[in-house]
Amino acid sequence: MNHQNFKFYSLFAFLLFGAFGCQNQEEEIAPNQDNFNVDAQELVKLVNEYRTQGCTCGNEQMPPVGIITWNETLAKTAYLHSKDMNDKNYFSHTGKDGSSAGERLERQGYDWRTYGENIAEGYTTEKSVIEGWIDSEGHCRNIMNPNFQEMGLGRESNYWTQVFGAQ
DSSP, X not given: OOOTTOEEEEXXXXXXXXXXXXXXXXXXXXXXXXXXXXXXXXXXXXXHHHHHHOEEETTEEEXXXXXXXXXXXXXXXXXXXXXXXXXXXOOOSSOTTSXXXXXXXXXXXXXXXXXXXXXXESOOSHHHHHHHHHTSHXXXXXXXXXXXXXXXXXXXXXXXXXEEEEO
């Protein structure tokens, strides 16, 4: 698939406060599939396939990492940013109000110790947006970051936002 016509950026907001590793979790939390204009269960499955098998981000082979779980607060935060971008016709990690992803997470009550954000525009399916992010080194690194334990994703029209975090 040719991704030249799609805009996407990566936020390297690996704001780490102390050293910590990925927790290996045995069970995935079943996401609510009806929220935020996405198939949450499919998204968790797609992301965890890459995380558990490892993949190549740019020129670097990324080792397998622990699974990620769905978080409704992260999904709501992601959806609200996608909706804002769609409603106000812009495409940026910085909200029209000047907010960062971390500030938007705090507004929703998410007490983060680290976070990251991927945004995309123009994709029509969960699979295509995840593949687009995997084909982009910075986005891929966010998906494969072992410090991220949870994710949420929201879509409005063709604007997609994926938010990662750990509390």
